[in-house]
Amino acid sequence: MKAHHFEIKVAGGKLVVADVEEDGKVVTSATISGDFFLEPESAYDAINRSLTGASITEDTDSLEARVTRELAGLEGVNLHGFSPRDVAVATRRALLDARDLTDYTWTIIHSPVLPSPVNVALDQYLLGEVRSGARGPLLRFWEWEDRAVVFGSYQSFRNEIDPDGLERHGIVPVRRMSGGGAMFMEGGNCVTYSMYLPEDIVRGLSYAESYAYLDSWVLAGLKSLGVNAWYVPINDITSDGGKIGGAAQKRVPGAVLHHTTMSYDIDADKMAEVLRIGKVKLADKGLRSAKKRVDPLRRQTGVPREQVIDALIASFTSRYPSVTGELSADDIAAGERLVEEKFGTREWTHRVP
Missing domain, CATH: 3.30.930.10 (Bira Bifunctional Protein; Domain 2)
Known part of the structure; x- marks a missing residue:
């Protein structure tokens, strides 16, 4: 397993941190954290779940779509200070070992x-x-x-x-x-x-x-x-x-x-x-x-x-x-x-x- 980490500060928003592990083919675990606000509580697990299993070659658009689809299955979802796009960018940048x-x-x-x-x-x-x-x-x-x-x-x-x-x-x-x-x-x-x-x-x-x-x-x-x-x-x-x-x-x-x-x-x-x-x-x-x-x-x-x-x-x-x-x-x-x-x-x- 290989671990990756990346942090982004959303313009006008909050900090989004991606900690991702992969096996050379797919994401085996993903943890998104930060000082953002999120409702309901179940949405947090949904975001992390959406990224698990993604190919390590998937682009930002594809990762964003994964997060959006998973959240669409919940009621009353509200993201404050960040968006599915921000999650996708942080995850993709982590997988690529980008620098800030x-x-x-x-x-x-x-x-x-x-x-x-x-x-x-x-x-x-x-x-x-x-x-x-x-x-x-x-x-x-x-x-x-x-x-x-x-x-x-x-x-x-x-x-x-x-x-x-x-x-x-x-x-x-x-x-x-x-x-x-x-x-x-x-x-x-x-x-x-x-x-x-x-x-x-x-x-x-x-x-x-x-x-x-x-x-x-x-x-x-x-x-x-x-x-x-x-x-x-x-x-x-x-x-x-x-x-x-x-x-x-x-x-x-x-x-x-x-x-x-x-x-x-x-x-x-x-x-x-x-x-x-x-x-x-x-x-x-x-x-x-x-x-x-x-x-x-x-x-x-x-x-x-x-x-x-x-x-x-x-x-x-x-x-x-x-x-x-x-x-x-x-x-x-x-x-x-x-x-x-x-x-x-x-x-x-x-x-x-």
Whole structure:
């Protein structure tokens, strides 16, 4: 028999703990515990019973269905602070020997001011460092003073970016290694961070679940600034005052890059001259509406960008074991080499013409 253990804290809810034993084929015993509330008492045994006999390869959806079916046979069932889905996630993560964000000591880096292409290139370099085991998980906040459009790995340069706008405003186009959409970035107009983590931290989570899980500390940090924010699947952060930003991921064997950009105070007129997609959105929403949608952090918090970053770092360090670090000269040099070899080349920038 092999034993497995995993704990999850339900967003806005309670702790759910899964202790599971299996024989290499099926779950032989399961005990779900936590500080949740459950009625009637018989429902507790039903949950544990539902998981016993499950194949160790069953996915989260299948495990959730097992729990739901078993509870459906009882009258007056009420789950407070958790759901069958939470039980299934905890069980699946246990069986996969997943790790939690709290199981590692993180290094937090607030980068010096760097050219945007170097910031993009560092994502590939630092992901490789974590993947190889040379470093533990990292959280890095970007700083830059130039003007750039950072766009997704699979976006068409021709369809997404206006070359005349680039030239007019002196903007550098940079294709990143992750998918997702384009972001217009001037110094100080966004808050951008990257997380580099071992794959076992997201093991057993769907893509949508992993995005929300990895950014939960961000929502708490924004709340400390008076912003009621939440996740909209798959990768958007929004609030009572409108969309704040979006995340993207790149997964390689053994490691994950997760990075998020949130709008602080973006020049909507300039953005519309640079991003073709920006023109479509502006035409659809109207310029006045668009301006409201691209300056949420400045408008909703009323504090300087630096204070927003400080609040986010404070939220992260209050939840997860963390130390402060910095980029070395060798790290920056590695990023600069990757710009020369890849991220600054026409071949990479226009790989999807």
